[in-house]
Amino acid sequence: MSFFTEENRSLAREIIGRYPKRRSAMIPLLHVAQAQAGWVSEEAMVEIAELVDTTPAEVLGTCSFYEMFKRAPVGTYLVNICATMSCALAGAAELMEHAEERLGVRAGGTTPDGLFTLASAECQAACTEAPCLQVNYRYRYRVDADGFDQLVDDLAAGALDDEIPPHGVTARVRQHIPAGRAVGAVPPEAVTEPPVWISAAVGNGAGSA
C-alpha cells in the first residue's frame, strides 16, 4: 500500500520532527527513500509530498535537481568511472572499455542480475590518483584492469559489504536526535526571538555593522 516500510515511516516522522517546517525534511526523506529502494520512485515522491505537506510536483522539482537521486532503478553497486582530464590521460578510456567488457554492459547500463550499474562520471577530485572510480561514491584509486576485475569479484562475493553498502545507503549507523531536542513544527508567528547565532552576533556588536 504505502511505499515506506513501517520502520522508515517512523524514521520519517522523527526526521520531520527535527525541523520547524515540515518541508525542510524533503531532502532527508528522499535519502531515506533511496536507501530503502536504491532509487527514488514516483510512488516514493508522492508519499514524501504527503508527509511534508506539499505537492508531488515540488518533490519532483527538488529531487530532479540532484543528479545523485536516481529516478530509475540502478544496480546494487553504482560504478562511476571518472572520464575527465587527469584520468583520461592516465587511461580512463581503456579502463572503461575493460569495464564494459567485464560487466557486459555499456556505460549507463545495468547488469541483468541487477548488481552493477556502470557509469561515466565527471571529475571526482582525485586527480593525483588517476585513473579513479567510485563504487556507491566510495573511492578506488589508480585502478587498472586487474584491479577492476578484483573489485568486481570482491563486490559480487560480498567481501566488501562492510565498506560499501548497497546504493542509496548513506551510512549504516544513523544519527538519531532525541525527541526532546527536536524543534518540531513551530508556527512562524510563535518565533519572537532571533536565532541564537544572530543574537550572539548582535551581542558582540558584530551584527550592527
Next chain:
Amino acid sequence: MSDATAAETAPGTVEVTINGVAIDAQPGELVIAAADRAGVHIPRFCYHERMSPVGMCRMCLVEIDTGRGPQLQPSCMVPVSPQMVVDTTSERTRRAQEGVLELLLINHPLDCPVCDKGGECPLQDQTMAYGPGESRFVEEKRHFPKPIPISDLVHLDRERCILCDRCTRFADEVAGDPLIDFTERGNETQVLTFPGEPFSSYFSGNTVQICPVGALTASPYRFKARPWDLVETESTCTTCSVGCRIAAQSSRNELVRYLGVDIDPVNHGWLCDKGRFAFGSVGSPDRVTTPLQARAPSGAASDIADAEPLRRFQPTDWASALGAVAAAVKAARPGAIAVLGGARGTNEDAYAWSKLARTVLRTDHVDAQLGDGLPAELTVGLPAATIDEACSADTTLLVCGDLREELPVLHLRLRGAARAGTTRLVEIAPTTTGLTRNAVRSEQCRGGEAASVLRNLLDGDDPLAGELASGSVVVVLGRSSVSESAEAAAEVAAVISARVPHARFLVAARRGNVRGALDMGLAPGMLPGRALSASPPQELAAAWGELPGERGHDATAILAAAASGEIDVLFLLGADPLTDFPDSMLARLGVSGAGTVVAVDSFVSQSAAEADIVLPAAVFGEKSGTTTNLEGRVSAVGELVTAPGSARADWMIAAELAVLCGGDLGFLSVDEITAEIAAVCATHASAIGPDLAADGVVTSGAAFEPELPPEHVAPARDAYGLRLVCNRKLYDGGVTVSQTPALAPLAADTVMRVHPVDLERVGVESGTEVEVHSDRGALRLPIVADAGIARGNVVVLFPSPHIDVGALIDVTAPVTDVRIETRGDGVSR
C-alpha cells in the same frame, strides 16, 4: 548637498534620479516599480508587480549607482535608496539588454507566425525594441515535443519557455496550487507537472495570461484568433459576485477570450478559470434564439419534454409571444403574478423588472434568490465591508461556504492577505476549506450549528472574544449549505452583532449580480436603493406612483403558492428552480402548479423546458449596463457581440411587456435606466458616469436597519443520523459549466463524503454505492471517506450534474438529517 535633498524630499519618500530626472519613490519600493510610476519603462520578463521578485530573466538590468559607481543590477531586485542614480538608457545597459535577449533567443524557436502569442508577445516586442537584431548562435536549438497538455485547459510548449518562473511562482504564491515546478534544473531545466497529476488549479488560466512568451496557451483560445484582429471592451465578469474586471475580446462577433484587468480594490488582475472561460456558454449553439411557445399546456406533455425538451415548443415571433404573455397577465387574479430570478442580468435589467412587477404587474411576489441566499434585508442592510477592508481587518471571520469553490478570486485576495499578515483569518465551517491552511484558527462544526459554535466561543472564556472585541472585525457571511435554512446564517449575524457591535459584514452572495438585483428591489418588501416598501423614499414614490400594499412572497412562498394553484403567471427571469432551488420537490410542484410559466432565459433550462412561453434573453457580452458585486461596487459591463437570433436584454422585454399590459416604464435605453437609478436611489446617486469604468463606485448604506432574527438553540441531533451539508464546487451542474465546452468535462463527480470514522460506522468500503434517506426522499450515491469533513456531516455537491440532490431537502426544515443504508453485504452496485 544631502541636507538640501532631504529638505526637498517629501516626508516618507526616497529621492532617486532616474535618467537624470529626480523622482520621489516609496521607501522599500523596487527600482523597476519606481521607474514604472515615473513613466520610465524598463524591459522585463519575470518581474510581475503582484508577485515577489526573483531576478530570473536578467532583462531588467540597468546601471544603478548607489555611490560606488554605476553597476549593472537587476532593477526588480534592488530597492530604492537615497541619492540612488539609475540610468536605463546607457550604453552598458543597452549592451546588457542585447546580450540577455540574444541569450534568451538561443533556444527560443522563431515560430512566431504560428504562435498564439505572436503580436502581443513581450519577448517579440522587447526583441524588436531592445534586441541585437542578429544572433551568433548557429547550432541546433533545443527540441521538445510540441505542446503537451498540463491540464484540461492549459498546454505547455517547453521550447518557447524562457524559464521566467512566472507561472510556477503564481501557482505557488498566489494560487496555492504548486502543481507545476522546475524539474531537471540545470541545462535541462523545464517546467513540468508531476506525472499523472495535472495542473488542475482553478486559477490555471492566469498563468497563460502572465506567460511572457507563447509557452503556455489555453485550449479554448488556441488558434482561434490573432491579437490584431480582436475587438476588445473592458467589462466586469458576472460569473460570480466578486465582479472581477476583465477585458473581453471578440473576433468575428464571437467572444474568444477574457483577460484579467488589474484593479486594486478587487481582482489584482487575476481571474478564476470558470470566469475566464465562461464565454464559451455565450456562443453555445444551444442558446434560445427565438421566442418559443408550448404546443400543449405545461405538464400535459411532460413525457415528450423528458425525451426532447425542444419538441414541446414551437418557434414564434416576439409579437405573438409577448401578446400571449400580456393576455395571461391581464387574465390573472390580483396578486397571482410572481417573478423569480433576475440575478443574471444587469442592474438595469433588475430595475426594469422590479419596476414592471410593482407598477404594472402590481405584485410584490418577486425574489432574485432561489432560497439559496441570506434573507434579502440582511444582504443589503448589514453594515457593509469591502474586500480591501476584509483583507486588512484585524480579524476576518469566515462563516460561509468554501470561498475557493464559490468566490474564487475573493479566496485569492484573502489568502494573499493572510500570507502577508495583513489580516488573521478565523474560520467556522463544516469541512476543511481552501483557506483552512491559511487560517490562524479553524473550527469545524456540524451543518447548521455555526451560530451555536460561535456563541459558545464568544460567551465562554475563549481568547477569540477578546480578539474580536479589541480589533476591527469583518465577517464574510454566507450559506455554507443550502440544506440548512437561511435562518441559520441569519442567526450568525445576530450572534455577532449582539456581541461584536463594530463588526462589519461582507455577504458572500454567489450569483453574478444577485447583489445588484436585491439593491434594485427584486425581493419581497424591498425597493430600489436598499429601501423597504413599508417606507418608500420620496424620489422613488414620486417616480413609481402607488406601490403594492402588502409584502409579497419570497421564492419558497412563491413556489408553495404556485403549488397550491395560487399563482396564475410565474415569470422565471433566468432562474432555474428545478436545478437551483434546494427543495426539488417543492420546485417541481411549484413550476407545474403555476398557471402560465414564462421563462426569460438564454437556454432551455430544466425549468424553461416546463414553461409555456420561453423568451430568448441576451446575456453577458451582448448588452451593456452596470453590475454590482458583493461589496455593493457598481461597475460597467460592456457590449461586444450581437445576441443570437432575436434574443434581447431583459430590460427591453420588461419595457415592451409594460406597454402591452397598459403601462409604461418610462425609459427606452440603458443609459436612461442608469440615470433613473441614480436619480431615485440615494445609495446609487454617484453610480453614474465614467467612474463606473475601472474601479467602479462602491454604493454604501441602506435606507433601513435590518431586523436580526432571535437566537435560538440549535436543533437536536438525530443520534443515529448524519447531517447533510450541500457544498458548492466551482464546476457544478449549472448551465455556465455545462454549456461551456472547455469546462463541461471538469464538472465534479457526485459522491457523498464523510469522515473516515463515520464511514467505519456505516460499515462499507470507501467508494461503495449506498442509499441515503432523509425525511423527504432517498438517493443512491457512492460514499467516500474524507478526513476533511467534520464528524457527523455528510457532504454532497449541489447542484449536482445528473443527480437530484434536492430530493433530500425539505426547505422548511432548519437542517436536513439523513441516514445511510447499505444493502446487506455492503457490496451493492
